[in-house]
Amino acid sequence: ASEDGRPVAAANLHLTLAFLGDVSSDKQRALARLRNWPDEQRALAQLAGRIRQPGFTLHLDDAGQWLRSRVVWLGMRQPPRGL
Numbered sequence: 001a002s003e004d005g006r007p008v009a010a011a012n013l014h015l016t017l018a019f020l021g022d023v024s025s026d027k028q029r030a031l032a033r034l035r036n037w038p039d040e041q042r043a044l045a046q047l048a049g050r051i052r053q054p055g056f057t058l059h060l061d062d063a064g065q066w067l068r069s070r071v072v073w074l075g076m077r078q079p080p081r082g083l
């Protein structure tokens with residue numbers, strides 16, 4: 001049954017290191033437009049590639065679910081220093 005869950009393709013998984021809050025509708029539209037601009041995407045990827053951060057360990061010690069969107073999540077009660 002669909003309530004039992006289903007596998008998600010690895011390409012659709014993500015890791016949110018720090019949730020910054022809700023994004024306004026205007027910013028959502030601006031980000032959606034950016035998806036159609038491959039040059040800007042490449043520039044952002046190059047900038048992101050320059051970020052250097054010491055390694056850290058994540059201790060996933062919290063879990064929950066969002067029933068409406070049928071999402072199960074894992075989280076941290078205490079994020080690593082620096083996040």
